[in-house]
Amino acid sequence: MRSLAFEDWSGGGSRIHGLDARVKLLGALTVLLCLATTDRESATAFAGYFALLTTYLAAAGIPLGGSLLRSLIVLPFVAGIAILNLWGGDPSLAILILLRSLLSAYTAVALLATTPFPALLRGLERMLVPPFLLMVLHFVYRYLFLLSSQAQSMARARKCRAPLRRGRTPLWKASAGAIAVLFARSYGRAERIHHAMLARGFQGRFPVLAETGTQRGDWFGLAATVMLAVAIQITARFWMG
Amino acid sequence: MSTSAIIQVTNLRYSYPDGTAALNGVDFQLDLGETVAVLGANGSGKTTFLLHLLGLAEGKNEGEIVVCGMPVRKKNLAQVRQKIGMLFQDSDDQLFMPSVEEDVAFGPLNLGLSPDEVRKRVKESLGQVAMEHVASRPPYHLSAGEKRRVALAGVLAMSPEIILLDEPSTFLDPPAKSSLIEILQSLSQAKILVTHDLILARRLASRAVYFEHGKITAEGDVEEVIEAAGWDGVSRPSAVAAR
Numbered sequence: 383m384r385s386l387a388f389e390d391w392s393g394g395g396s397r398i399h400g401l402d403a404r405v406k407l408l409g410a411l412t413v414l415l416c417l418a419t420t421d422r423e424s425a426t427a428f429a430g431y432f433a434l435l436t437t438y439l440a441a442a443g444i445p446l447g448g449s450l451l452r453s454l455i456v457l458p459f460v461a462g463i464a465i466l467n468l469w470g471g472d473p474s475l476a477i478l479i480l481l482r483s484l485l486s487a488y489t490a491v492a493l494l495a496t497t498p499f500p501a502l503l504r505g506l507e508r509m510l511v512p513p514f515l516l517m518v519l520h521f522v523y524r525y526l527f528l529l530s531s532q533a534q535s536m537a538r539a540r541k542c543r544a545p546l547r548r549g550r551t552p553l554w555k556a557s558a559g560a561i562a563v564l565f566a567r568s569y570g571r572a573e574r575i576h577h578a579m580l581a582r583g584f585q586g587r588f589p590v591l592a593e594t595g596t597q598r599g600d601w602f603g604l605a606a607t608v609m610l611a612v613a614i615q616i617t618a619r620f621w622m623g
Numbered sequence: 624m625s626t627s628a629i630i631q632v633t634n635l636r637y638s639y640p641d642g643t644a645a646l647n648g649v650d651f652q653l654d655l656g657e658t659v660a661v662l663g664a665n666g667s668g669k670t671t672f673l674l675h676l677l678g679l680a681e682g683k684n685e686g687e688i689v690v691c692g693m694p695v696r697k698k699n700l701a702q703v704r705q706k707i708g709m710l711f712q713d714s715d716d717q718l719f720m721p722s723v724e725e726d727v728a729f730g731p732l733n734l735g736l737s738p739d740e741v742r743k744r745v746k747e748s749l750g751q752v753a754m755e756h757v758a759s760r761p762p763y764h765l766s767a768g769e770k771r772r773v774a775l776a777g778v779l780a781m782s783p784e785i786i787l788l789d790e791p792s793t794f795l796d797p798p799a800k801s802s803l804i805e806i807l808q809s810l811s812q813a814k815i816l817v818t819h820d821l822i823l824a825r826r827l828a829s830r831a832v833y834f835e836h837g838k839i840t841a842e843g844d845v846e847e848v849i850e851a852a853g854w855d856g857v858s859r860p861s862a863v864a865a866r
Binding site (some may be wrong): 578579584589590 | 653654674677700704705707708709711713715717719721722725728729730732733734762763777778781
């Protein structure tokens with residue numbers, strides 16, 4: 383659970399880790415936009431974006447193998463669409479979809495691996511993303527670990543009492559029951575968390591300690607990323623065209 | 624209300640929204656600087672009682688609760704919650720911010736204090752529970768004992784006059800429990816300690832009350848109440864004396 387959440391990586395102390403989260407968010411957004419607008423005519427640009435992201439991850443000291451592996455998480459979702467296109471007689475579109483999706487996931491991995499989740503939320507808050515949405519994201523992330531460990535405990539308990547998977551109750555029925563219990567427990571926990579917040583004076587808004595401002599170098603980093611990403615696309619179009 | 628009482632509860636009655644009676648006429652008093660253990664079986668109304676002191680229970684109640692001279696009513700809740708801090712039974716319910724420092728700062732920031740004052744309070748309260756070294760860590764990576772101490776720091780950062788402790792030794796191993804007891808003993812605030820842990824009650828409390836079916840059925844010296852409740856392993860539970 384911890385490594386899936388990139389916590390081991392995002393706590394690093396590299397210069398890239400220290401960049402303002404807004405800079406990294408805007409940089410990632412630029413790369414994603416470039417990936418979305420890369421078409422068949424400029425497909426060599428994908429190699430450029432791959433190189434750009436790989437250099438970024440290497441400079442931050444993030445393991446490249448692990449990053450690539452995590453990017454594959456989107457494969458089950460896009461493989462079906464790619465196969466349909468392959469059957470439909472359009473192999474180049476299938477490849478385009480695969481490359482675009484995998485590199486988009488690689489971009490997200492690069493962002494999450496170099497930015498602690500709280501800093502990411504703070505960056506989004508400073509970019510005027512609605513606080514309510516961020517509060518929901520914050521709580522989902524905070525309590526995902528607990529929910530996951532509760533689910534694992536329940537799965538263990540089920541295995542202990544039904545080691546051979548025999549009996550009249552089918553697995554799906556037991557799982558549905560477990561999900562219902564998890565929901566009820568989560569609801570109860572949400573109520574208790576709300577009590578704990580009210581007990582410490584919560585008035586509907588998450589207060590934050592004042593933060594240091596963005597350094598000039600951070601914006602230079604963003605400008606360089608944007609220029610590189612755009613240059614890759616232009617070069618690829620020129621090269622292919 | 625006597626001059627030394629900082630909490631005075633008179634004839635408190637409360638039923639859950641589904642109609643189940645939870646508190647059936649509770650009379651209680653907490654004096655300045657004292658620690659009272661609240662004992663009782665599961666479901667006897669102890670935690671519900673604590674939630675009422677903070678104005679956190681949903682629905683209507685009857686009777687009166689006065690905290691530091693203020694009736695616990697909607698218009699006073701902000702001030703009441705400044706006077707009372709509560710350590711919840713499950714620290715994971717209480718530690719919801721991304722880092723320990725931010726979590727401890729949550730209460731003081733809600734009080735509208737300046738960032739410098741908040742940082743000072745965070746440092747002091749983490750120092751009180753010997754947890755300064757985890758300030759930058761996410762709370763969910765701490766051990767149960769560490770979480771409990773950080774949660775207590777979050778309460779102390781609000782400088783309360785009264786601390787409510789709901790089963791503070793739950794999930795703690797013996798060394799963590801001893802350490803928590805030492806910290807709690809060093810605090811000058813008045814405390815209400817809800818517990819099943821008789822070691823904790825004996826070491827911290829000067830007085831005890833026993834809850835049964837939403838009522839206090841025995842009160843007095845800790846040992847006497849333990850004996851009257853039949854929790855000493857000798858007496859029978861039915862020996863609980865009527866008040």
